[in-house]
Amino acid sequence: MLRDELANWLKGLQSSICSALEAADGKAKFSTEPWKRTEGGGGVTRVIQDGNVLEKGGVNFSAVEGEVPAFLLSEKEHTVASTGKPDTFFATGVSIVMHPKNPMVPIIHMNIRYFEMSPPIGEAGNKVHWLGGGIDLTPHYVNENDAKFFHQSLKKVCDKHHASYYPKFKTWADDYFFIRHRNETRGVGGIFFDRLVADGEMTFEKNIAFWKEVGESFAGIYTELMKRNKDLPFSENEKQWQLIRRGRYAEFNLVYDKGTKFGLETNGRIESILMSLPPLASWQYDHKPQHGSAEEKTISLLKKGINWA
Amino acid sequence: MLRDELANWLKGLQSSICSALEAADGKAKFSTEPWKRTEGGGGVTRVIQDGNVLEKGGVNFSAVEGEVPAFLLSEKEHTVASTGKPDTFFATGVSIVMHPKNPMVPIIHMNIRYFEMSPPIGEAGNKVHWLGGGIDLTPHYVNENDAKFFHQSLKKVCDKHHASYYPKFKTWADDYFFIRHRNETRGVGGIFFDRLVADGEMTFEKNIAFWKEVGESFAGIYTELMKRNKDLPFSENEKQWQLIRRGRYAEFNLVYDKGTKFGLETNGRIESILMSLPPLASWQYDHKPQHGSAEEKTISLLKKGINWA
Numbered sequence: 001m002l003r004d005e006l007a008n009w010l011k012g013l014q015s016s017i018c019s020a021l022e023a024a025d026g027k028a029k030f031s032t033e034p035w036k037r038t039e040g041g042g043g044v045t046r047v048i049q050d051g052n053v054l055e056k057g058g059v060n061f062s063a064v065e066g067e068v069p070a071f072l073l074s075e076k077e078h079t080v081a082s083t084g085k086p087d088t089f090f091a092t093g094v095s096i097v098m099h100p101k102n103p104m105v106p107i108i109h110m111n112i113r114y115f116e117m118s119p120p121i122g123e124a125g126n127k128v129h130w131l132g133g134g135i136d137l138t139p140h141y142v143n144e145n146d147a148k149f150f151h152q153s154l155k156k157v158c159d160k161h162h163a164s165y166y167p168k169f170k171t172w173a174d175d176y177f178f179i180r181h182r183n184e185t186r187g188v189g190g191i192f193f194d195r196l197v198a199d200g201e202m203t204f205e206k207n208i209a210f211w212k213e214v215g216e217s218f219a220g221i222y223t224e225l226m227k228r229n230k231d232l233p234f235s236e237n238e239k240q241w242q243l244i245r246r247g248r249y250a251e252f253n254l255v256y257d258k259g260t261k262f263g264l265e266t267n268g269r270i271e272s273i274l275m276s277l278p279p280l281a282s283w284q285y286d287h288k289p290q291h292g293s294a295e296e297k298t299i300s301l302l303k304k305g306i307n308w309a
Numbered sequence: 310m311l312r313d314e315l316a317n318w319l320k321g322l323q324s325s326i327c328s329a330l331e332a333a334d335g336k337a338k339f340s341t342e343p344w345k346r347t348e349g350g351g352g353v354t355r356v357i358q359d360g361n362v363l364e365k366g367g368v369n370f371s372a373v374e375g376e377v378p379a380f381l382l383s384e385k386e387h388t389v390a391s392t393g394k395p396d397t398f399f400a401t402g403v404s405i406v407m408h409p410k411n412p413m414v415p416i417i418h419m420n421i422r423y424f425e426m427s428p429p430i431g432e433a434g435n436k437v438h439w440l441g442g443g444i445d446l447t448p449h450y451v452n453e454n455d456a457k458f459f460h461q462s463l464k465k466v467c468d469k470h471h472a473s474y475y476p477k478f479k480t481w482a483d484d485y486f487f488i489r490h491r492n493e494t495r496g497v498g499g500i501f502f503d504r505l506v507a508d509g510e511m512t513f514e515k516n517i518a519f520w521k522e523v524g525e526s527f528a529g530i531y532t533e534l535m536k537r538n539k540d541l542p543f544s545e546n547e548k549q550w551q552l553i554r555r556g557r558y559a560e561f562n563l564v565y566d567k568g569t570k571f572g573l574e575t576n577g578r579i580e581s582i583l584m585s586l587p588p589l590a591s592w593q594y595d596h597k598p599q600h601g602s603a604e605e606k607t608i609s610l611l612k613k614g615i616n617w618a
Contacts (some may be wrong), residue, residue, distance in 0.1 A: 181573045254563035270594040283586035
C-alpha cells in the first residue's frame with residue numbers, strides 16, 4: 001500500500017537526517033523514543049540536546065490513524081461521505097525543529113506529511129489523499145547571504161518539478177509562517193504547501209517525487225548553515241535577543257501552527273508535539289531594538305514578499 | 310452611565326493595587342502606559358519589572374468598544390439582534406499577572422471585567438450586559454497552607470454575597486484553568502465566573518458588589534503570599550523548575566486563555582495582552598520530576614476537585 005511505502009520512506013529519511021545532524025554537531029547524539037497512540041498508530045521521537053551547535057531539537061516520525069477529529073470535519077471539503085458516521089484518517093510525516101546554541105545560527109523547521117481520509121468502514125465513497133510540507137528558516141539575525149542560499153536551494157528543488165511551485169509555495173510560506181498579532185513573519189520564510197494532489201501533468205506520483213526531494217534537501221541545507229555560522233562570536237546582548245526571538249517562535253507554534261493544533265486535538269504525544277518549543281525563551285515588556293542596530297535590521301526584514309532567491 | 314461608573318471604579322482599583330504591590334515589593338515601581346485602540350477605546354498598562362520580589366508583572370486597565378468580533382458572534386446566544394449587521398460591544402476590566410523572582414512565591418492572576426453587547430445602532434433589541442472575573446494561583450511549588458489561605462480568602466468574599474458562589478466558581482476555575490494537553494491544572498485554582506447577570510435575589514447591583522469585592526481582595530491576598538515566601542531560600546534546581554512551570558503558564562495563556570484570545574482577535578494592544586508571559590521560561594524534552602521530590606508532589610496536586618478551603 002502507498003501509505004506504508006511512504007511511512008517506511010519517511011522512517012528512513014528520519015534516520016538519515018539524524019545521522020547528518022549528529023555529524024555536523026560533532027558532540028550530541030539523538031535519543032530514540034518510540035511511542036504508541038491509544039486511538040491508533042504511533043511514532044518515533046528523536047531528540048538532540050546540549051550539542052556543540054544544537055541546543056535542542058527534534059526529528060519526529062509519526063504514522064497515526066483513527067476517526068477524523070471534529071475540527072477537521074467542520075471544513076466541508078474534507079468530508080468524503082455524508083453518512084453522519086465519522087470518516088477515518090491516516091497521517092504520516094516527519095517534523096523537525098532545531099534550536100541552535102549560537103544566536104548567529106538560524107532556527108529551522110521542516111515538515112513533510114502524507115494524509116488520507118476515507119469514508120466510514122462499510123460506507124460508499126472514495127478515499128482522498130494529499131501531500132503537504134514546508135521548510136522555513138528563522139534567523140535570530142537575518143543574514144542576507146544565508147537567506148539567499150536557503151531560498152535558492154528550495155527554488156532549485158521546486159523548479160526541477162514544476163515552474164509554478166517555487167513562486168506559489170514561497171508566497172504560501174510567507175502567509176502561513178506569519179505571526180499575525182505581531183504583524184511580522186516568523187523568519188525569512190521558505191516554502192509551504194498543503195493538499196497537493198494530482199493536477200494536470202503533475203500526477204500524484206510526480207508530486208511524491210517532488211515531496212521526497214523536499215525532505216531530502218533538508219540535511220544539506222541546514223548542515224551548510226550550521227557550518228557557516230557556528231563559530232561566529234556573540235555577546236550576552238545577542239544571546240538575550242535570541243531568547244526574545246525564541247519567545248516569538250513559541251507564540252507562533254502555540255497560537256497558529258496547524259501541526260501543533262492537529263497534534264493537540266488528536267491526542268498526539270505531547271512531548272513529541274511540543275519538542276518544537278525552545279529550551280529557554282524570554283518575554284520582555286515592550287522590547288524595542290535600538291535605532292540602527294542589527295536587531296532593528298532583522299525586524300525590518302521580517303515581512304512578506306521579499307524576493308530572497 | 311453604568312459602564313462609565315464601572316470603568317472609573319476599575320481605574321481606581323488599578324491604581325490602588327499598583328500602590329499596594331509597590332509597597333510590598335519595596336524596590337520596583339510600575340511604569341504607566343496609556344494606549345488607544347484604533348477601533349475604539351483604549352487602556353492604561355502598568356508594568357513592574359526587576360523588583361525585590363516581582364520579576365515581571367502587569368496590572369492592565371482597558372475599556373474598549375466596537376463591532377462584536379466574528380468569533381464571539383458565532384455563539385448564537387451572544388447575538389442580540391438578527392439584522393445581519395454587527396452588534397456592538399463595550400468591555401472594561403482589570404487584568405493582572407505577577408511573575409515573582411523567588412520560585413517559592415506563587416504566580417498570581419486576577420481579572421474582573423464588565424461586558425455589554427448592543428444591537429446595531431438604529432436597530433431594535435435590548436442591550437445585554439454581564440460581569441465576569443477570576444483569580445487563580447499558580448505556585449511553582451504547592452504549599453498547602455498557602456493554597457488553603459488563598460481559597461479561604463476567596464470563600465469568605467463569595468460567602469458574604471451568595472452561598473452558592475464559592476462552590477460554583479471554584480469548580481468553574483478548576484475546569485477553566487486547566488491545561489488539557491498536559492492533563493494538569495495550571496495551579497491550585499481559585500474562582501472563575503462569566504456572564505453573571507441578575508438572577509433571583511441576586512440583582513445586577515448585588516452582583517456588582519460581589520464583583521467589586523473580588524477585585525478589592527486581590528492586593529491583601531497577594532501581598533500576604535509575597536511576605537510569607539519572598540525570603541525563603543532556593544537553589545538553582547528550584548529556579549530551573551520555576552522556568553519549566555512558567556513554560557506551562559505560557560502554554561495555557563497562548564493555547565487556551567479566553568482573555569488572550571479576545572485581545573488578539575479584537576486587535577488589542579499586543580504588549581498589554583502578552584505582558585502575562587513570563588520574563589524567562591524553559592521547555593525541556595520529556596522532563597520528569599524525581600521520585601519523591603517536591604516537584605513530583607507539586608505535579609500530584611495539579612488536579613481538579615481538591616477541597617483547599
